[in-house]
Amino acid sequence: MTEVATAPAVPVAGRAHASLARLVRAELRWIFRRPRTLVVLGLLAVIPVIVGIALTLVDSPGPPGGGDGGGESLLATAGGNALVLPIGTLAMALGLLLPLSAAMAGADALAGESAHGTLRGWLLGPVSRGRLLLVKSIGVAVFTVTATVVMALTGVLTGLVINGTGSLFTLSGTTLSFPAALLKVAIAAGWVALQLWAVGAVALAISAWTEHPMVVLASVLGGVIVFSVLGLLDALDWLHPFLLNHSWTDLGDVLRDPMPGGALAEGALRAGCYIAIALSLAYARLSTKDG
Amino acid sequence: MSTSTQVTGVDVAEAASTPPVPLAARTRGLRKLYGRTVAVDHVDLDVPEGAVLGMLGPNGSGKTTTIRMLLGLVRPTAGQVSLLGHPVPEQAGHALPDVGALVEGPGFHPFLSGRENLLRMAAAEPRLATSDIAGAVADALERVGLADAANRRYRGYSLGMKQRLGLAGALLVPRRMVVLDEPTNGLDPAGTREVRAIIAELHAAGVTVLVSSHLLAEVEATCTHVAVLQAGSVVAQGELAELLESGSPALLVSTPDGTAAMEALRSKRIPSRLTPGGVRVDLTATTPPEVVAALVHAGVDVHEARRDRTGLEDLFARLTQEPQGEVRS
Amino acid sequence: MNPKKRAVTVAVAGTAIGAAGLAVMAMPAGAEEAPELPPVSAQELVSSVLRADIPALAGNVRIENDLGLPSMPGLPVLDVESARVYHDGDEGSRIALEQGSSELTVVQNGGTVWSYDSAENSATKLTVPAETREHRAHAQEGFSDPTSAAGQLLDYVRQSSTVSVDGTASVADRPAYELVLTPKPSERTLLREVRIAVDSETRVPLRMSVLTNGTTEPALEIGFTDIDFGQQPANLFQFTPPQGATVTEERPRAHDERMPAGAIGEFSGEGWDTVYTGTVPADLTAAQDTEGRDVQSLLDRLGKRVSGDFGSGYAIETKVGTAIVTDDGRFAVGAVPQQVLTDALAQR
Numbered sequence: 001m002t003e004v005a006t007a008p009a010v011p012v013a014g015r016a017h018a019s020l021a022r023l024v025r026a027e028l029r030w031i032f033r034r035p036r037t038l039v040v041l042g043l044l045a046v047i048p049v050i051v052g053i054a055l056t057l058v059d060s061p062g063p064p065g066g067g068d069g070g071g072e073s074l075l076a077t078a079g080g081n082a083l084v085l086p087i088g089t090l091a092m093a094l095g096l097l098l099p100l101s102a103a104m105a106g107a108d109a110l111a112g113e114s115a116h117g118t119l120r121g122w123l124l125g126p127v128s129r130g131r132l133l134l135v136k137s138i139g140v141a142v143f144t145v146t147a148t149v150v151m152a153l154t155g156v157l158t159g160l161v162i163n164g165t166g167s168l169f170t171l172s173g174t175t176l177s178f179p180a181a182l183l184k185v186a187i188a189a190g191w192v193a194l195q196l197w198a199v200g201a202v203a204l205a206i207s208a209w210t211e212h213p214m215v216v217l218a219s220v221l222g223g224v225i226v227f228s229v230l231g232l233l234d235a236l237d238w239l240h241p242f243l244l245n246h247s248w249t250d251l252g253d254v255l256r257d258p259m260p261g262g263a264l265a266e267g268a269l270r271a272g273c274y275i276a277i278a279l280s281l282a283y284a285r286l287s288t289k290d291g
Numbered sequence: 292m293s294t295s296t297q298v299t300g301v302d303v304a305e306a307a308s309t310p311p312v313p314l315a316a317r318t319r320g321l322r323k324l325y326g327r328t329v330a331v332d333h334v335d336l337d338v339p340e341g342a343v344l345g346m347l348g349p350n351g352s353g354k355t356t357t358i359r360m361l362l363g364l365v366r367p368t369a370g371q372v373s374l375l376g377h378p379v380p381e382q383a384g385h386a387l388p389d390v391g392a393l394v395e396g397p398g399f400h401p402f403l404s405g406r407e408n409l410l411r412m413a414a415a416e417p418r419l420a421t422s423d424i425a426g427a428v429a430d431a432l433e434r435v436g437l438a439d440a441a442n443r444r445y446r447g448y449s450l451g452m453k454q455r456l457g458l459a460g461a462l463l464v465p466r467r468m469v470v471l472d473e474p475t476n477g478l479d480p481a482g483t484r485e486v487r488a489i490i491a492e493l494h495a496a497g498v499t500v501l502v503s504s505h506l507l508a509e510v511e512a513t514c515t516h517v518a519v520l521q522a523g524s525v526v527a528q529g530e531l532a533e534l535l536e537s538g539s540p541a542l543l544v545s546t547p548d549g550t551a552a553m554e555a556l557r558s559k560r561i562p563s564r565l566t567p568g569g570v571r572v573d574l575t576a577t578t579p580p581e582v583v584a585a586l587v588h589a590g591v592d593v594h595e596a597r598r599d600r601t602g603l604e605d606l607f608a609r610l611t612q613e614p615q616g617e618v619r620s
Numbered sequence: 621m622n623p624k625k626r627a628v629t630v631a632v633a634g635t636a637i638g639a640a641g642l643a644v645m646a647m648p649a650g651a652e653e654a655p656e657l658p659p660v661s662a663q664e665l666v667s668s669v670l671r672a673d674i675p676a677l678a679g680n681v682r683i684e685n686d687l688g689l690p691s692m693p694g695l696p697v698l699d700v701e702s703a704r705v706y707h708d709g710d711e712g713s714r715i716a717l718e719q720g721s722s723e724l725t726v727v728q729n730g731g732t733v734w735s736y737d738s739a740e741n742s743a744t745k746l747t748v749p750a751e752t753r754e755h756r757a758h759a760q761e762g763f764s765d766p767t768s769a770a771g772q773l774l775d776y777v778r779q780s781s782t783v784s785v786d787g788t789a790s791v792a793d794r795p796a797y798e799l800v801l802t803p804k805p806s807e808r809t810l811l812r813e814v815r816i817a818v819d820s821e822t823r824v825p826l827r828m829s830v831l832t833n834g835t836t837e838p839a840l841e842i843g844f845t846d847i848d849f850g851q852q853p854a855n856l857f858q859f860t861p862p863q864g865a866t867v868t869e870e871r872p873r874a875h876d877e878r879m880p881a882g883a884i885g886e887f888s889g890e891g892w893d894t895v896y897t898g899t900v901p902a903d904l905t906a907a908q909d910t911e912g913r914d915v916q917s918l919l920d921r922l923g924k925r926v927s928g929d930f931g932s933g934y935a936i937e938t939k940v941g942t943a944i945v946t947d948d949g950r951f952a953v954g955a956v957p958q959q960v961l962t963d964a965l966a967q968r
Contacts, residue, residue: 116398120394125415274638276641
């Protein structure tokens with residue numbers, strides 16, 4: 001680096017990259033300073049409260065659920081159950097709201113920044129395209145984890161306030177201790193977050209291709225709807241294992257005791273496959289894209 | 292010195308391939324296609340170290356595309372770019388820490404304050420230690436006159452303030468080279484003067500500056516070198532002073548007796564015409580000393596003799612309006 | 621490497637890995653090769669099954685039916701696709717039936733049987749009196765000599781069936797013998813054969829498949845998809861109703877109470893073409909299901925009109941069996957073609 005040696009007044013000599021930690025900190029500060037982020041997190045936090053109150057007012061388990069719905073029929077049992085409420089609302093929100101939030105984060109991360117012309121600022125830093133994608137992925141991941149944790153926490157609190165600590169029991173009728181119940185909620189939230197990472201990764205990939213954040217949101221929304229419809233068509237059951245949301249209804253398995261892990265593990269693996277595909281495509285696009 | 296003058300279509304250009312001054316940036320055969328549209332073609336640009344090079348051209352002449360390729364933001368379809376000695380975009384990462392840039396207008400987040408926007412930008416600067424970021428941001432804000440508005444949201448900034456914030460972003464770290472794409476866009480005359488002052492400061496500190504503009508006056512006021520782009524190609528480049536003289540060479544002679552002067556010159560077969568207060572002598576076939584000698588010899592009073600600077604405006608107008616083949620030096 | 625090439629490489633590699641992972645999940649579990657096991661006779665196999673105590677285990681049972689039944693919404697029993705089964709090797713067992721997002725759990729520990737329905741948050745406690753259990757235990761003592769018991773059982777079964785050990789199979793990753801019961805040619809039945817896969821080591825039946833004439837896929841299959849033998853946590857076999865649950869206590873009804881009056885039918889025929897005939901209880905005919913449809917309209921949808929010497933009524937046909945309900949309230953059911961049922965009805 002003789003070039004650097006001859007440059008006048010170089011505070012940090014020899015570094016070609018700003019440290020990853022510093023970039024991630026800057027990215028997170030940006031994400032959590034954005035009003036939109038805070039509004040979405042606030043909304044997600046309120047949902048379990050609303051659901052909890054609504055269930056108390058209705059005060060009767062709905063008609064025994066048909067076999068299809070994930071969150072909806074889980075919620076039928078959430079009425080007097082502080083454990084089912086957070087996981088049931090997570091399952092319900094996983095249907096549309098949480099994927100949309102993840103898509104929003106992915107859309108803002110690349111397309112939104114391109115639209116503002118701010119992506120250029122970092123590329124000229126310079127931040128290499130690979131590191132940029134890494135930082136953006138971490139940002140989306142942290143946001144989705146925050147979203148799920150916020151929802152799970154308000155869900156647990158709402159459930160406890162309404163039903164008391166004795167109401168932490170599984171679908172199998174086993175009453176759990178508070179730490180054991182928290183562990184279950186944590187597993188559910190972690191699994192949901194993993195699914196959302198997959199959605200976020202797909203959103204990032206689309207985001208790398210466009211300068212319009214709305215295109216990303218619309219694509220993810222359309223994708224979720226199309227996947228849901230395809231999932232309902234029995235004639236396409238060979239296709240179902242390829243659909244990301246195929247295992248989303250299995251979240252209820254966390255509430256069973258003992259917990260059957262097969263479907264959840266498969267769902268996690270499926271999410272991992274989506275992440276691998278989406279991030280590699282996002283990298284391919286971002287690294288060759290004109291800045 | 293004249294060897295660095297290069298105007299397309301003239302053989303003198305070949306002499307420019309071995310400039311005596313080291314180059315901060317250099318492109319060869321640069322070409323960029325967007326689909327089937329040629330944005331930039333055959334751009335051989337030389338930015339001498341320490342120079343303030345004004346990139347002049349009408350809108351759509353390829354200035355911004357050239358700058359984006361120079362900074363590694365855009366991959367050229369063909370040709371080479373070298374920035375501070377590093378091939379770009381392959382090793383842009385080695386050069387960019389020493390380059391400050393304001394490209395395509397300022398890009399900032401509307402919901403963050405000016406300071407927060409700069410802090411975010413500064414996080415990506417390898418040359419800044421984490422502990423120095425806050426200070427560097429404050430200095431840069433001070434330098435562009437935004438210290439008072441630093442904590443206001445970017446959304447509420449005027450066009451001029453936005454432009455200044457962009458400038459501050461380019462000046463976060465002491466640079467070896469600063470690239471400014473239309474830096475005075477949206478600035479009021481006072482703001483424009485400030486930008487000129489900043490460019491002059493950078494120049495004085497030995498920083499290479501590349502400024503693009505479609506305003507001739509601005510380039511004329513701030514630059515040591517000029518490159519003129521038209522329809523994606525460099526049609527002229529070189530030192531400002533030489534390009535200014537590279538129109539039709541002429542000598543303006545102030546004399547109380549213009550008619551006598553014309554007659555004296557006609558006898559020497561030197562074409563000239565009468566102007567208010569003197570004569571204008573065509574230097575195509577002669578030199579200023581010969582002209583002065585002829586006049587003095589004929590007993591004509593010569594009060595003043597100076598080169599006729601046609602002005603960059605004239606040059607610019609001719610270069611960008613005439614077909615390339617007719618451009619003369 | 622130039623960035624374009626690297627981008628393509630990364631894209632192709634990442635997509636390939638991801639797609640391969642998805643494809644692996646989408647692939648149906650391939651038929652595993654039949655394991656090599658020492659040969660065993662049908663009698664030995666049956667007696668070893670009778671002799672074996674069910675060890676402590678945990679497993680998943682999958683129920684797949686392709687009965688060819690017209691779709692019947694609101695028949696909850698058919699909704700069950702899988703169940704998790706636990707056994708402590710002694711008197712404790714636990715079955716969890718998954719029904720969509722709710723669960724029906726049955727926990728048995730000695731004489732106490734709890735069942736819990738998560739959709740209703742209701743629990744039922746059934747206490748089996750000690751004398752009933754002793755009675756059962758006594759009945760089991762009849763099998764005290766499994767070898768002779770197996771002999772008797774096989775003798776009985778062989779009157780109508782061919783019993784053989786037909787190779788081996790791998791069920792839930794465990795090597796198993798396939799015990800096959802095939803009806804004798806004289807039997808008038810819809811069924812082709814019944815296969816029971818028996819674990820080669822523990823001699824626990826792992827899978828039962830019912831195959832019908834003219835199909836290769838089982839019409840009904842119940843089997844473990846995975847199974848682990850080994851000690852299970854004791855708390856699995858305890859049950860305490862959770863907060864807010866509706867708890868009902870039941871005692872088993874006396875034997876004669878079990879069948880509602882008037883529905884008692886009788887078996888006719890022997891072996892595979894056994895037919896159960898009787899009279900539909902009057903209160904059931906009048907009953908309506910939860911969605912307000914009465915039995916009549918249900919029959920209209922499921923069955924087709926038949927008439928003959930026996931009178932007239934509806935016939936409901938599935939791959940494994942047939943049922944006829946006559947207009948005057950008689951019924952006949954069996955794993956037989958319709959003709960056998962009409963004959964049986966005509967004789968009544």
